[in-house]
Amino acid sequence: MAKSSKNIQPALKFNIKYAPAPESVSAASINEQYNLFINGKFEKPLSKKYFDTINPATEQKIASVAEAGTADVDKAVKAARAAYNGHWGKMPAKERAKYIFRIARMIQERAREFAIIESLDGGKPIRESRDIDIPLAANHFFYYAGWADKLNYAFPNRNVSPLGVAGQIIPWNFPLLMAAWKIAPALACGNTVVLKPAETTPLTALKLAELIQDCDLPPGVVNIITGAGETGAALVNHPDIDKIAFTGSTEVGKIIQRATANTHKKLTLELGGKAANIIFEDAPIDQAVEGIINGIYFNQGHVCCAGSRLFVQESVYKEVLQKLKDRIATLIVGNPLDKNTDVGAINSKQQLQTIQKYIAIGKKEGAEMFESSCALPNKGFFCRPTLFTNVAQSSRIAQEEIFGPVLAIQTFRTDDEVIEKANNTPYGLSAGVWTNKGSRIFNITTRLRAGVVWANTYNKFDPVSPFGGYKESGFGREGGLHGLNAYVK
Amino acid sequence: MTERIDVLKTYKLYIGGQFPRTESGRYYAVKNANGKLIANMCLASRKDFRDAVVAARSAFSGWSGKSAFNRSQILYRIAEMMESRRTQLIDELLLLGYKSVDANNEVSAAIDRMVYYAGWCDKYQQVFSSVNPVASPHFNFSVPEPTGVVAIVASQQSALIGLVSAIAPVIAGGNTCVVLAAEQLPLSAISFAEIIHSSDVPAGVVNILTGKVSELLKYFADHMDVNAVVTYQLTNQEMQLVKEKSALNVKRVVEYNAISWLDDTAQSPYFITDVQEIKTTWHPIETVAAGKSGY
Missing domain, CATH: 3.40.309.10 (Aldehyde Dehydrogenase; Chain A, domain 2)
Known part of the structure; x- marks a missing residue:
């Protein structure tokens, strides 16, 4: 081992002090209270309950957010089912694509606001939310938008169709990006969704709900409901869900796999x-x-x-x-x-x-x-x-x-x-x-x-590149051509 | 009240991101069904074509070197610009004698077609590439790459949709092009050039000429710096000329015949791969220790 005798460079002297360069929060608008996004409208929770989401860097409350109970979950699933059986299911794929392109474009337009809120609510450095999370989320929608009317090329000799209503549960580490990973391929393949963001980071998903409203997406195609584990469990156990996509811990992933074992629900898991x-x-x-x-x-x-x-x-x-x-x-x-x-x-x-x-x-x-x-x-x-x-x-x-x-x-x-x-x-x-x-x-x-x-690189992500695990890290892939497979039959 | 007098538009060529008149100084008249003059079009010359090839070649490395994602965004931007100039595009078709409903349908289809190919920019590689399980310990993969400068003789029977359907797959795949528009339906082509010009498409990626197939066809086919010729609805005699001349530098000749432009059959990723090369790369896999023999 020739290199063992190599001189190791002395420790770098690094005494540069950086002046503070805070991002201004004035470019973001946040409500004091958020309701559940069901059937294209923000609805007060039937549970009548709200919880606080805080800024982990200051421990101060940012907003209060509705907690969806079983009845709220049911309402959201019904809205998604109605949209699937109605306009969304019948819409030509190329028109569906245009809605998804709109979402991508509007995220690009509002990128700065999303970045600020992502860092406020989740604690991640603004440099990362600005340069990685938000652009990747927009690009993910853009990429999958283009697939909507091209699915026959992704599945040679198969005539694929959507699954129906997808229940999607996402973690708190990349809140908007995970929402994009879930929603974009589901919509491109013609499904409707009920998405539950993590309880500590619900705000960018709710801003996405506002954006989806502004895109005139037909009501019920995307429903976003907030809450913690119980809300997630109600979604997983709802009988009219056709597909569960979960990103989170292996422990919870195993619970979900058991819970869906005797059902028709298709499952993809992206775990630890x-x-x-x-x-x-x-x-x-x-x-x-x-x-x-x-x-x-x-x-x-x-x-x-x-x-x-x-x-x-x-x-x-x-x-x-x-x-x-x-x-x-x-x-x-x-x-x-x-x-x-x-x-x-x-x-x-x-x-x-x-x-x-x-x-x-x-x-x-x-x-x-x-x-x-x-x-x-x-x-x-x-x-x-x-x-x-x-x-x-x-x-x-x-x-x-x-x-x-x-x-x-x-x-x-x-x-x-x-x-x-x-x-x-x-x-x-x-x-x-x-x-x-x-x-x-x-x-x-x-x-x-x-x-x-x-x-010779690490932590690289791209919408065209599939992501997902072997063994107890889960099954199914998100991203790329292979990511479509999770949302068709 | 005095009547306001319209300002008439001068239709010029589109070469290297600029709108020059033909260097030849020649023109031809486009008239409506009543014989009324609509516009004087530039009658492009061999020299104009050669200038356009130079522009296309110099734009090639930049355009083909852009990320597929970036090209996708730019093609989508073209569609956005087309939508915002919808009225202009429809008006020009009406001027050429289209019925209102046909003009509307053609413009809608042309915009949707651009969106369709915008979507393909970062996807056709995934559909048409392969990892090849060779028997020796090598990682071996094949990917499509753009062929280079493509000379396109657009359909002479279509004003807008034929032109858009011809250009979009060629540039979606990273090629640059020189296009000869429909001689008698040329207005939309130059307006489309204005759209390209304001859509973040780098200068020289798309070059559009107006003129005569009979005059320019042989130059399209025998230019030494053109890699492929794409033709729409030419006669057998014309195709024979193209094929013979193309042999000079082994151009790829892609010939399309009857196409129902408004139909979905007029679009497919095979229009992209028709002007792609396939590159295969071999890379060794170390077989020391328990290394597997291949992918």
């Missing part, structure tokens, strides 16, 4: 992950370090495909670790609305507690912790970018999904060893490989049991 990010000794190290940072600290690590397990070849371990620590020290943690912020607020108090629990477990299990020395804001839910070394393969922080900015680092010597370790997990959503050698990339990618493999 514990991705291996593998660094070979011939990798472009500086790029790889950026990839590791992006892999685990992007969106505070609230990413199902986060590169939360790092495998570094022994010969470059010291160098990678040092550079990683240096780079972590430069990450700016704080106000999500500041354009300089790299790591924003943890989405909720509950999630912060989960992350802290795992950090304690990691220490207790004998792993060595390193965290950024950055100061954290006094209010709000924040967590320093953290990594663990000396992590055993059996350690819980190497086995379980933490869903936070916590990286577990292990080393390896040979290809076979790292493949064995990387695949030794119940999950199989994604993985990363870093090497300068193309033939090795394909060797490794063919052997990794994961639905998405990034080579």
Whole structure:
């Protein structure tokens, strides 16, 4: 291992202070209270209940949001069914496409407002919501709009038809983007939907409801109902739903799979992950370090495909670790609305507690912790970018999904060893490989049991590219041509 | 009250993102059924065609290098612009003697056709590419790529929909083109050029000439920097000329005959792939350790 004697560059001295560059919230309009979007109108909940959604960076209330009860869910499903049996089901595909194109265009037009609200409600850095979440959401609608009248080309020798009414449940880590991933292909294939956003991040979905109203989409085609787990359960268990699409934890995914076991409902699940990010000794190290940072600290690590397990070849371990620590020290943690912020607020108090629990477990299990020395804001839910070394393969922080900015680092010597370790997990959503050698990339990618493999890059998403997992990371794909399959029969 | 006198429009060529008159200074008259002059059209020359090919070639690397997503957005923008100029497009068809209902239908169909191809920009690759499971340890894949500069002889029987249906699949696939419009129905072609001009389409991607098939056809077919010739509804004799001349630099010759323009059969991704090449790339897969032998 020739590189073991290589001089490691001294730690980067990085004392630049950034002046605050806060995004103005005046470009966004938010109501004090939101009702349920059913049959093209905002309706007061029959449950008469409301809950608060807060800004996780300040712990202040932003708005109160309706909590859909069983009767509200039923109303929404009925509206979706009526729309499916009525105008939407009979509309020529090319006209359906035009509505979806409208949604895409209008998201582009209102992108800044969406970005601000996404960061306010969910805690993610404005740089990410502005440059990643919102443009990708718009592009997703744009891409699937074009498929509406071309489905016969996507399914050779099959004459496909829509499923009917889709119930869709999405998580809080990419609220608008996940709504787009769910709604766009469903509509393109001719279904109608009832979507439930996560209870901590309902606002951009509700802004999407307003936008859909402004697009004159026929009533009932898209219904958006807010609430927590009980609302989701009512949706899953509703007898007149033809399809459930769920993105969230593996634990809840299994409950849903059981709940739909004896029904006609088709199911797709996009669940948790514990991705291996593998660094070979011939990798472009500086790029790889950026990839590791992006892999685990992007969106505070609230990413199902986060590169939360790092495998570094022994010969470059010291160098990678040092550079990683240096780079972590430069990450700016704080106000999500500041354009300089790299790591924003943890989405909720509950999630912060989960992350802290795992950090304690990691220490207790004998792993060595390193965290950024950055100061954290006094209010709000924040967590320093953290990594663990000396992590055993059996350690819980190497086995379980933490869903936070916590990286577990292990080393390896040979290809076979790292493949064995990387695949030794119940999950199989994604993985990363870093090497300068193309033939090795394909060797490794063919052997990794994961639905998405990034080579010399990480956390890349595109509407044309399918996404989804192997094993307990779920089944079905979202995005691309393959994403259509979840919404046709 | 004095009557207001209309300002008449000068119809020119569209080459390299500009609207020049023909370098030849020649014109031909387009008249309505009553023999009344509608417009003097530029009678494009061989030199105009050659200038247009130069413009198309220089635009090729930029246009084919854009992301498919970007091309999709731009084609959709063309459709938006067509919709906003709907009245103008209809009026010109009426001027040429269309019935009102036919004019309306043709413009609607032309806009929808552009939306249709906007959707294909980032999808035909997914339908027509393949990963090839070769027996040796290689990752082997084949993808369509645009053939280059395409010379199009548009349908001489259609004013707008024939032109739009000819151009859209060619540029959706990343090619650039030089189009000869319908000699006797040319107004919509130049108005369509104005739409292209205001739709974020880079200069030179679409070049539109008005003139005579009989004069320009041989140059379309024998120009050494044209990669493909696409023709609509030419006679057997004309096609023989095109095919013979095309052999000079092995042009792809794509010949379309009877087409019901308003029908869905006038659109398909095969109009895109007709002017695409297929590129196959081989990449080794390391077989050390327990590596699999291929994809």
